[in-house]
Amino acid sequence: MSKYCPVTGKRPVSGNRVSHANNKTKRVFEPNLHEKRIWSPAEGRFIRMRLTAKALKIMDKRGVDAVLADMKKQGVKY
Numbered sequence: 304m305s306k307y308c309p310v311t312g313k314r315p316v317s318g319n320r321v322s323h324a325n326n327k328t329k330r331v332f333e334p335n336l337h338e339k340r341i342w343s344p345a346e347g348r349f350i351r352m353r354l355t356a357k358a359l360k361i362m363d364k365r366g367v368d369a370v371l372a373d374m375k376k377q378g379v380k381y
Contacts, residue, residue, distance in 0.1 A: 306333050309379045310358035310370060343367055350381055 307314050313334040319327040335356045340349045345368040354362075362370050374381055 306336060307353075308334055308336065308355040308358050309352070309374060309381060310361060311355055313355050313357070341367055343371060345371075352381055 305314075311334075315331050315333045317329060317331055320330040321327055336353050337356065337359070338351065338353050339359070340351050341362070342348075343350050350371070358370075371381060
């Protein structure tokens with residue numbers, strides 16, 4: 304599976320690892336992904352998703368079904 308959050312759209316980004324001597328080498332910043340089973344009251348089933356911690360907070364605030372409806376509208380499969 305790719306390291307991608309379907310709710311927030313966060314992906315790995317590249318940057319530099321900087322040493323104390325200011326030497327720079329490439330590194331990757333990866334999103335904080337969690338594998339979760341989320342209950343959808345509208346569909347009456349659990350949905351397994353890999354989400355970032357930020358996406359879980361968004362689902363708590365807006366509601367699971369509202370976020371899933373937005374994802375379906377954008378054409379993202381879950």
